[in-house]
Amino acid sequence: MLKKRIALASCILVAVIAITVVALVLPAKESEPVLAKGAGVEVTVKRFMDAKQNLELAHNMLDVEPEYPTDQDLLDGILTSELLYSYAKKKGMSVSDEELSQYINEQRAVLEDTEQADMAALMKERIRLTGMDEESFWQDQATLDGYRYFIIIGKLPELLVKEGVIQSSYEFAPFREKLLEENAASIKVNWDMLEKS
Numbered sequence: 088m089l090k091k092r093i094a095l096a097s098c099i100l101v102a103v104i105a106i107t108v109v110a111l112v113l114p115a116k117e118s119e120p121v122l123a124k125g126a127g128v129e130v131t132v133k134r135f136m137d138a139k140q141n142l143e144l145a146h147n148m149l150d151v152e153p154e155y156p157t158d159q160d161l162l163d164g165i166l167t168s169e170l171l172y173s174y175a176k177k178k179g180m181s182v183s184d185e186e187l188s189q190y191i192n193e194q195r196a197v198l199e200d201t202e203q204a205d206m207a208a209l210m211k212e213r214i215r216l217t218g219m220d221e222e223s224f225w226q227d228q229a230t231l232d233g234y235r236y237f238i239i240i241g242k243l244p245e246l247l248v249k250e251g252v253i254q255s256s257y258e259f260a261p262f263r264e265k266l267l268e269e270n271a272a273s274i275k276v277n278w279d280m281l282e283k284s
Contacts, residue, residue: 119131119132119133120132120133120280120283121277122134122135122162122276122277122278122280122281123135123162123166123274123275123276123277124274124275125270125273125274125275126170126273126274127173128166128169128170128173128270128274129169130162130165130166130169132280132281134165135158135161135162135165135281136281138161138165139158139161141213142156142161144209144212144213144216145209148205148208148209148212149205149206149209158278158281163267166267166270166274167263167266167267168240170266170267170270171240171243171263171266172236172239172240174243174266175239175240175242175243175246176239178246180239180242180243180246181239182235182238182239182242186238187231187234187235187238190234190238191225191230191231191234194210194234195225198210198211198221243259244256244259247259247262
Protein backbone atom coordinates (compact mmCIF):
# COMPACT_ATOMS: atom_id res chain seq x y z
CA MET A 88 0.00 0.00 0.00
CA LEU A 89 2.82 2.42 0.89
CA LYS A 90 4.56 1.72 -2.44
CA LYS A 91 1.35 2.43 -4.38
CA ARG A 92 0.89 5.69 -2.45
CA ILE A 93 4.49 6.72 -3.07
CA ALA A 94 4.25 5.95 -6.81
CA LEU A 95 1.02 7.95 -7.12
CA ALA A 96 2.47 10.77 -5.06
CA SER A 97 5.57 10.85 -7.25
CA CYS A 98 3.55 11.23 -10.45
CA ILE A 99 1.35 13.87 -8.91
CA LEU A 100 4.23 15.83 -7.51
CA VAL A 101 6.11 15.92 -10.80
CA ALA A 102 3.09 17.59 -12.39
CA VAL A 103 2.59 19.99 -9.51
CA ILE A 104 6.26 20.98 -9.34
CA ALA A 105 6.50 21.51 -13.07
CA ILE A 106 3.55 23.87 -13.00
CA THR A 107 3.92 25.49 -9.62
CA VAL A 108 7.55 25.11 -8.71
CA VAL A 109 7.73 28.38 -6.79
CA ALA A 110 5.13 27.40 -4.24
CA LEU A 111 7.18 24.38 -3.25
CA VAL A 112 10.46 26.03 -2.41
CA LEU A 113 9.75 29.36 -0.85
CA PRO A 114 11.64 29.54 2.44
CA ALA A 115 9.53 29.12 5.52
CA LYS A 116 9.12 31.97 7.95
CA GLU A 117 9.86 31.14 11.55
CA SER A 118 6.24 31.77 12.54
CA GLU A 119 4.78 29.37 9.96
CA PRO A 120 3.22 26.23 11.45
CA VAL A 121 5.00 23.02 10.47
CA LEU A 122 3.04 20.04 9.14
CA ALA A 123 5.93 17.57 8.80
CA LYS A 124 9.51 17.62 10.00
CA GLY A 125 12.39 15.19 10.30
CA ALA A 126 15.19 13.48 8.36
CA GLY A 127 16.54 16.93 7.55
CA VAL A 128 13.39 18.14 5.77
CA GLU A 129 10.43 20.29 6.73
CA VAL A 130 7.04 21.01 5.15
CA THR A 131 5.01 23.93 6.45
CA VAL A 132 1.22 24.03 6.43
CA LYS A 133 1.36 26.93 3.97
CA ARG A 134 3.56 25.00 1.56
CA PHE A 135 1.28 21.98 1.73
CA MET A 136 -1.86 24.09 1.22
CA ASP A 137 -0.25 25.98 -1.69
CA ALA A 138 0.65 22.67 -3.33
CA LYS A 139 -2.88 21.37 -2.77
CA GLN A 140 -4.46 24.51 -4.25
CA ASN A 141 -2.07 24.37 -7.20
CA LEU A 142 -2.96 20.74 -7.81
CA GLU A 143 -6.68 21.57 -7.69
CA LEU A 144 -6.13 24.43 -10.12
CA ALA A 145 -4.23 22.14 -12.50
CA HIS A 146 -6.86 19.43 -12.16
CA ASN A 147 -9.70 21.86 -12.95
CA MET A 148 -8.01 23.78 -15.76
CA LEU A 149 -6.56 20.75 -17.53
CA ASP A 150 -9.85 18.87 -17.25
CA VAL A 151 -8.19 15.59 -16.35
CA GLU A 152 -9.69 12.58 -14.65
CA PRO A 153 -6.82 10.97 -12.73
CA GLU A 154 -7.28 9.43 -9.33
CA TYR A 155 -7.25 12.46 -7.06
CA PRO A 156 -4.60 12.19 -4.35
CA THR A 157 -5.30 12.05 -0.67
CA ASP A 158 -3.60 14.53 1.65
CA GLN A 159 -1.18 11.75 2.61
CA ASP A 160 -0.33 11.10 -1.06
CA LEU A 161 0.37 14.77 -1.63
CA LEU A 162 2.47 15.09 1.52
CA ASP A 163 4.41 11.95 0.60
CA GLY A 164 5.16 13.47 -2.80
CA ILE A 165 6.41 16.72 -1.29
CA LEU A 166 8.51 14.87 1.29
CA THR A 167 9.98 12.62 -1.40
CA SER A 168 10.91 15.67 -3.44
CA GLU A 169 12.55 17.29 -0.43
CA LEU A 170 14.50 14.13 0.38
CA LEU A 171 15.69 13.88 -3.24
CA TYR A 172 16.78 17.51 -3.22
CA SER A 173 18.63 17.05 0.07
CA TYR A 174 20.33 13.91 -1.30
CA ALA A 175 21.37 15.75 -4.47
CA LYS A 176 22.77 18.71 -2.54
CA LYS A 177 24.82 16.37 -0.32
CA LYS A 178 26.28 14.94 -3.52
CA GLY A 179 27.34 18.46 -4.53
CA MET A 180 24.88 18.84 -7.37
CA SER A 181 24.19 22.35 -8.60
CA VAL A 182 22.76 24.24 -11.56
CA SER A 183 24.75 26.78 -13.54
CA ASP A 184 23.27 30.14 -14.43
CA GLU A 185 23.43 29.08 -18.09
CA GLU A 186 21.44 25.88 -17.43
CA LEU A 187 18.89 27.85 -15.45
CA SER A 188 18.52 30.49 -18.14
CA GLN A 189 18.08 27.87 -20.87
CA TYR A 190 15.46 25.98 -18.86
CA ILE A 191 13.50 29.12 -18.03
CA ASN A 192 13.55 30.15 -21.71
CA GLU A 193 12.08 26.73 -22.55
CA GLN A 194 9.36 27.21 -19.95
CA ARG A 195 8.56 30.68 -21.25
CA ALA A 196 8.27 29.25 -24.78
CA VAL A 197 5.43 27.02 -23.52
CA LEU A 198 3.38 30.17 -22.96
CA GLU A 199 3.56 30.86 -26.70
CA ASP A 200 3.08 27.26 -27.86
CA THR A 201 -0.39 26.86 -29.36
CA GLU A 202 -0.07 23.06 -29.21
CA GLN A 203 0.21 23.27 -25.42
CA ALA A 204 -2.55 25.83 -24.92
CA ASP A 205 -3.92 24.16 -21.77
CA MET A 206 -0.53 24.13 -20.06
CA ALA A 207 0.13 27.70 -21.18
CA ALA A 208 -3.21 28.86 -19.77
CA LEU A 209 -2.46 27.11 -16.50
CA MET A 210 0.97 28.69 -16.23
CA LYS A 211 -0.44 32.13 -17.03
CA GLU A 212 -3.05 31.67 -14.31
CA ARG A 213 -0.35 30.65 -11.81
CA ILE A 214 1.66 33.76 -12.70
CA ARG A 215 -1.46 35.90 -12.33
CA LEU A 216 -2.12 34.44 -8.87
CA THR A 217 1.34 35.51 -7.71
CA GLY A 218 0.31 39.11 -8.30
CA MET A 219 3.30 39.68 -10.58
CA ASP A 220 3.43 40.43 -14.28
CA GLU A 221 5.16 37.83 -16.45
CA GLU A 222 8.51 39.63 -16.65
CA SER A 223 8.67 40.14 -12.88
CA PHE A 224 7.73 36.51 -12.29
CA TRP A 225 10.54 35.17 -14.47
CA GLN A 226 13.09 37.46 -12.80
CA ASP A 227 11.87 36.87 -9.24
CA GLN A 228 14.42 35.16 -6.97
CA ALA A 229 11.81 32.69 -5.70
CA THR A 230 11.09 31.64 -9.29
CA LEU A 231 14.79 31.20 -10.02
CA ASP A 232 15.31 29.21 -6.81
CA GLY A 233 12.28 27.07 -7.59
CA TYR A 234 13.54 26.14 -11.02
CA ARG A 235 17.04 25.42 -9.67
CA TYR A 236 15.37 23.02 -7.23
CA PHE A 237 13.40 21.33 -10.00
CA ILE A 238 16.42 21.03 -12.32
CA ILE A 239 18.63 19.53 -9.60
CA ILE A 240 16.06 16.82 -8.87
CA GLY A 241 15.74 16.20 -12.62
CA LYS A 242 19.50 15.67 -12.94
CA LEU A 243 19.69 13.22 -10.05
CA PRO A 244 18.88 10.00 -11.99
CA GLU A 245 21.88 10.54 -14.27
CA LEU A 246 24.19 10.92 -11.27
CA LEU A 247 22.76 7.82 -9.60
CA VAL A 248 23.39 5.77 -12.77
CA LYS A 249 26.91 7.17 -13.07
CA GLU A 250 27.66 6.23 -9.44
CA GLY A 251 26.12 2.76 -9.85
CA VAL A 252 23.40 3.36 -7.26
CA ILE A 253 20.84 2.44 -9.92
CA GLN A 254 21.44 0.70 -13.25
CA SER A 255 19.17 2.88 -15.40
CA SER A 256 16.78 5.80 -15.11
CA TYR A 257 13.94 3.25 -14.99
CA GLU A 258 15.10 2.38 -11.48
CA PHE A 259 14.68 5.97 -10.26
CA ALA A 260 11.05 5.44 -9.19
CA PRO A 261 11.96 2.53 -6.88
CA PHE A 262 14.88 4.62 -5.57
CA ARG A 263 12.46 7.44 -4.70
CA GLU A 264 10.13 5.00 -2.95
CA LYS A 265 12.98 3.50 -0.96
CA LEU A 266 14.26 6.93 0.05
CA LEU A 267 10.91 7.86 1.57
CA GLU A 268 10.47 4.43 3.18
CA GLU A 269 13.90 4.67 4.82
CA ASN A 270 13.17 8.11 6.25
CA ALA A 271 9.44 7.88 7.00
CA ALA A 272 9.90 6.80 10.63
CA SER A 273 12.06 9.88 11.29
CA ILE A 274 9.48 12.31 9.93
CA LYS A 275 6.83 13.47 12.37
CA VAL A 276 3.55 14.64 10.86
CA ASN A 277 1.02 16.71 12.79
CA TRP A 278 -2.21 16.66 10.76
CA ASP A 279 -3.90 18.71 13.50
CA MET A 280 -1.94 21.72 12.19
CA LEU A 281 -4.15 21.75 9.08
CA GLU A 282 -7.24 22.26 11.22
CA LYS A 283 -5.59 25.02 13.25
CA SER A 284 -4.57 27.02 10.18
